[in-house]
Amino acid sequence: MSSAQNVEKKEEKPMKLEDILQSDIWNVDEDPHIIVDYNKCKNCPNKPCVYLCPAGCYVLSDNGIVFSYEGCVECGTCRVICPMEAITWNYPKSGKGIFYRFT
Amino acid sequence: MRIVVGMKWVPGTTSVRIDPKTGTLIREGVPSIVNPHDMPAVELALQLKDTYGGEVIALTMSPPPAIRGLEYLIGMGVDRAILVSDRVYAGADTLATSYVLAKAIEKIDKEIGKVDLAIFGQETIDSSTAHIGAQTASWLDWPYIYYAHSVKLIDNNKVLVERVLENAIEDWEVELPAIISTHMKALKPRPVRLINKIRYKVEKPLITWTNNDMKLDPRCTGLKGSPTIVAKTVDVPEVPRKKVVYKPKDGEDAAKWLIKTLMEDEKASKALIKALKEGGAK
Amino acid sequence: MNNLPDLPTKFDVIVIGAGPSGSAAAYLLAKKGFKVLLIERGRGLGDKNLYGGRVYAPPIREVWPELDKEAPIQRWVTKERISMVQGEKVITFEYKAEKKISFVSYLTQLSQWMSKKAEDAGALFVTEVTIDEIVMKDGKAVGVRSGPDFIEADVVIDAEGVNRLLLERLGIVERLKPDNIALGVKEVLKTGASNIESSFNVGPNEGVAWVIMGDVTKGIPGGGFIYTNKDSISMGLVLHLKHSMNFIENGKFDEHVSKLVEEFRFHPYFRPYWKDAIISEYGAHLTIEGATHFMPSKFAYPGLLIVGDAAGLLLSTGYTFRGVDYAVYSGKLAAEAVEYARNNGGFTYENLETYDKNIRRSFMYNELFKHRGAELLMNNPVMMAKYPSILMRVMEKMFEGEYTQETIYNALMQALKEEKVGPFDLISQAFGMVKSL
Ligand SMILES: Cc1cc2nc3c(=O)[nH]c(=O)nc-3n(C[C@H](O)[C@H](O)[C@H](O)COP(=O)(O)OP(=O)(O)OC[C@H]3O[C@@H](n4cnc5c(N)ncnc54)[C@H](O)[C@@H]3O)c2cc1C
Numbered sequence A: 001m002s003s004a005q006n007v008e009k010k011e012e013k014p015m016k017l018e019d020i021l022q023s024d025i026w027n028v029d030e031d032p033h034i035i036v037d038y039n040k041c042k043n044c045p046n047k048p049c050v051y052l053c054p055a056g057c058y059v060l061s062d063n064g065i066v067f068s069y070e071g072c073v074e075c076g077t078c079r080v081i082c083p084m085e086a087i088t089w090n091y092p093k094s095g096k097g098i099f100y101r102f103t
Numbered sequence B: 001m002r003i004v005v006g007m008k009w010v011p012g013t014t015s016v017r018i019d020p021k022t023g024t025l026i027r028e029g030v031p032s033i034v035n036p037h038d039m040p041a042v043e044l045a046l047q048l049k050d051t052y053g054g055e056v057i058a059l060t061m062s063p064p065p066a067i068r069g070l071e072y073l074i075g076m077g078v079d080r081a082i083l084v085s086d087r088v089y090a091g092a093d094t095l096a097t098s099y100v101l102a103k104a105i106e107k108i109d110k111e112i113g114k115v116d117l118a119i120f121g122q123e124t125i126d127s128s129t130a131h132i133g134a135q136t137a138s139w140l141d142w143p144y145i146y147y148a149h150s151v152k153l154i155d156n157n158k159v160l161v162e163r164v165l166e167n168a169i170e171d172w173e174v175e176l177p178a179i180i181s182t183h184m185k186a187l188k189p190r191p192v193r194l195i196n197k198i199r200y201k202v203e204k205p206l207i208t209w210t211n212n213d214m215k216l217d218p219r220c221t222g223l224k225g226s227p228t229i230v231a232k233t234v235d236v237p238e239v240p241r242k243k244v245v246y247k248p249k250d251g252e253d254a255a256k257w258l259i260k261t262l263m264e265d266e267k268a269s270k271a272l273i274k275a276l277k278e279g280g281a282k
Numbered sequence C: 001m002n003n004l005p006d007l008p009t010k011f012d013v014i015v016i017g018a019g020p021s022g023s024a025a026a027y028l029l030a031k032k033g034f035k036v037l038l039i040e041r042g043r044g045l046g047d048k049n050l051y052g053g054r055v056y057a058p059p060i061r062e063v064w065p066e067l068d069k070e071a072p073i074q075r076w077v078t079k080e081r082i083s084m085v086q087g088e089k090v091i092t093f094e095y096k097a098e099k100k101i102s103f104v105s106y107l108t109q110l111s112q113w114m115s116k117k118a119e120d121a122g123a124l125f126v127t128e129v130t131i132d133e134i135v136m137k138d139g140k141a142v143g144v145r146s147g148p149d150f151i152e153a154d155v156v157i158d159a160e161g162v163n164r165l166l167l168e169r170l171g172i173v174e175r176l177k178p179d180n181i182a183l184g185v186k187e188v189l190k191t192g193a194s195n196i197e198s199s200f201n202v203g204p205n206e207g208v209a210w211v212i213m214g215d216v217t218k219g220i221p222g223g224g225f226i227y228t229n230k231d232s233i234s235m236g237l238v239l240h241l242k243h244s245m246n247f248i249e250n251g252k253f254d255e256h257v258s259k260l261v262e263e264f265r266f267h268p269y270f271r272p273y274w275k276d277a278i279i280s281e282y283g284a285h286l287t288i289e290g291a292t293h294f295m296p297s298k299f300a301y302p303g304l305l306i307v308g309d310a311a312g313l314l315l316s317t318g319y320t321f322r323g324v325d326y327a328v329y330s331g332k333l334a335a336e337a338v339e340y341a342r343n344n345g346g347f348t349y350e351n352l353e354t355y356d357k358n359i360r361r362s363f364m365y366n367e368l369f370k371h372r373g374a375e376l377l378m379n380n381p382v383m384m385a386k387y388p389s390i391l392m393r394v395m396e397k398m399f400e401g402e403y404t405q406e407t408i409y410n411a412l413m414q415a416l417k418e419e420k421v422g423p424f425d426l427i428s429q430a431f432g433m434v435k436s437l
């Protein structure tokens, strides 16, 4: 565990989302609770999930969308905005997932 | 089979955060969870019960908040749970912890019924010594197998344990009672079930033992029974990471891309070539 | 051991979701002697709950008169602020309230307090279990299913919140669409109690509720919020999702949503309030925009009552959010309907329907229709942008003349001309807006 990497980030300088997300706590489920059909993403013109998923779970790479469920905060946005209905969305089971404390 | 499974209630975060002003750990609101590496142990115990019948008892030495973790395990299907908790156990190192756990297993054996197997996780995420299984086995003088992936009963008091190492798979015949530590990737734990949670709330299948029940010499427990001394702690400097995301078409594409990317990096390519020369033969 | 015969598999009432609505219903029913099962997918610590920050107390005191004394209240709201932002220019109104009718709280802690109340009153509180399905038989809800387990009940209360997957699966409501949904993204900034008290000029138990309109959302209908906790500040943005998508389509929104929040955090006018703060949490949740369109066609179905966000009972006027107190109040009405049914011959649809009637008669329903105009405003990016900018131009002309300054009248007329709005349009639209706000 490196301390430098994990030092609390102050609000002063612009931060990467992944650093902001360091303040959150998850108990990550073994299975993904969200499944994305990448085939449908190919025909999605604007890819709103990339901008609107607040946890940045959708990343546009050279070969298209890459989704990772681990940092999901279970808001439901992607399910609502996906124009191609490419997303099979569920809540994690067994109490897993995001653990909010001060919200 | 009566199986005891060890559980440690640990802070549920892998990234310990440090307050920049005070330099101390931020613990506020950090919830605890069942040590994730204990999950395969619990799953193995439950699968053995599914196959051979009997009961699974979860055991932890911990302050009372760990009850939430025991509730989780009962939610998975563990039959009952024992919390061993007392002020005199506080500050225990692995020696003192394993001593109390061994005595608790003896007590279960005597008062609840014969214990056939005790299963522990590979290690914890907050201390990761991986001592507890082996030390508990030593106190009890039971055989011990580490890195277990599967267990089969081969006759009434013998099991066949498969352990998976980096470059070998070994099968061991072990006489019961025995202690086993599971490999952290051995099995995927089952989810919590509604009906088991209702059972927990209705029946409260939970026993607490204090040192009044355990009757251990306080000199052998807690801080007093712990010879470990932390001489010094060092901060490991941050390793800068590139954080590149690549979505491969298939496994081959992934491998090709990875090797190409590593070879393009001067440092990485040197290390890679060195490693291939030295260890490639294995 | 999973099929022990003495395990209860039938309850009078099952409540799905231990948010404010579910916990209130479960609490009141347990207190009346019903056998209640309250099921929550989180760990029962409010750990799945996120909102803006301010709660209106009076409707909640009807359920828990001990609220003021016992609840985890951060600060009572004694100052209301509204700001309009354009670039670095900001107009702020402040109102010093006399009565303490609303407070700032962490919804995590408040939900935990409420579910604990329900459990202490005798409800069986089961956590870490996600319900997959409300089970129907012959058109009537008869229980719930989670994985392989089915548990039966006379009445199911759906308190699952805004995402309402279960109601969708039943076909009672349509698939959630961006049209009536907004995304809230929030940061909790820890700054220390004394910093808050000096920078906001409030006493130890006093706090501020602050709504921000205009540029902070880059023109996307929505707004910003700031609430003062004891030693931290909750701040963030609410963005209408349909308009966010339109903005993305038109290339007007091309950065990650967290960057908008960060720009708000860096805004020179607001930034001093959280100087030297550290981010103690970041999160997001959906909320309802336009409750009257979001409501299910009925609040009661055979064997099933719908409460809180799942029922669309959330008032968002553009300057206040009332979801928590509405949720609690709807939970109360649901509990009363169940009790009515028990005392009047059973849990028939006719008896449970009193819930539907009472919702429609309640102050909430009335308010939701009264404030429908706010939806129009929220749904109209042109209007959203125009008024702050007219006001801004007026102020600019009044205060920023280097040698000469304009009279208010001239400033207004010039501003209208520059924004291409006729004075009569302004008056009629403003009148319509004010009426609805
Ligand atoms: C270098 C170092 C120095 C330490 N010094 C001190 C010290 O001075 N004072 C002090 O108080 N602590 C100290 N600790 C912590 C303490 O030794 C351990 O937390 C504790 O003894 C358990 O060991 P572990 O977490 O490494 O478990 P491991 O041996 O890694 O765990 C293996 C398995 O054993 C089981 N298990 C572990 N703990 C329990 C438990 N409590 N109940 C039931 N089952 C359990 C679990 O199944 C787990 O998966 C130190 C740790 C380290 C790494």
Ligand SMILES: Cc1cc2nc3c(=O)[nH]c(=O)nc-3n(C[C@H](O)[C@H](O)[C@H](O)COP(=O)(O)OP(=O)(O)OC[C@H]3O[C@@H](n4cnc5c(N)ncnc54)[C@H](O)[C@@H]3O)c2cc1C
Pocket (backbone or CB within 6 Å): A091, C016, C017, C018, C019, C020, C021, C022, C039, C040, C041, C042, C048, C049, C050, C051, C052, C053, C054, C055, C056, C107, C129, C130, C131, C132, C159, C160, C161, C162, C166, C183, C184, C185, C238, C285, C286, C287, C307, C308, C309, C310, C313, C314, C321, C322, C323, C324, C325, C327
């Ligand atoms: C950004 C934002 C700002 C807001 N600001 C305010 C404000 O300042 N003041 C105010 O009063 N209101 C505010 N609200 C609204 C308020 O948060 C909600 O109206 C209120 O929380 C609704 O309560 P509820 O009980 O209906 O639902 P929720 O609070 O959403 O609770 C639903 C519960 O059900 C659980 N659940 C869901 N599905 C399942 C399932 N399948 N199985 C088991 N459990 C399940 C969830 O984990 C959750 O705990 C805001 C909302 C947002 C998003």
Ligand code: SF4
Pocket (backbone or CB within 6 Å): A036, A040, A041, A042, A044, A046, A047, A048, A049, A050, A058, A065, A081, A082, A083, A084, A085, A086, A087
């Ligand atoms: S919005 Fe839906 S279809 Fe489009 S890229 Fe994202 S997940 Fe794929």
Ligand code: SF4
Pocket (backbone or CB within 6 Å): A034, A052, A053, A054, A055, A056, A057, A071, A072, A073, A074, A075, A076, A077, A078, A079
């Ligand atoms: S639910 Fe929210 S946080 Fe999770 S992936 Fe979808 S948009 Fe992102």
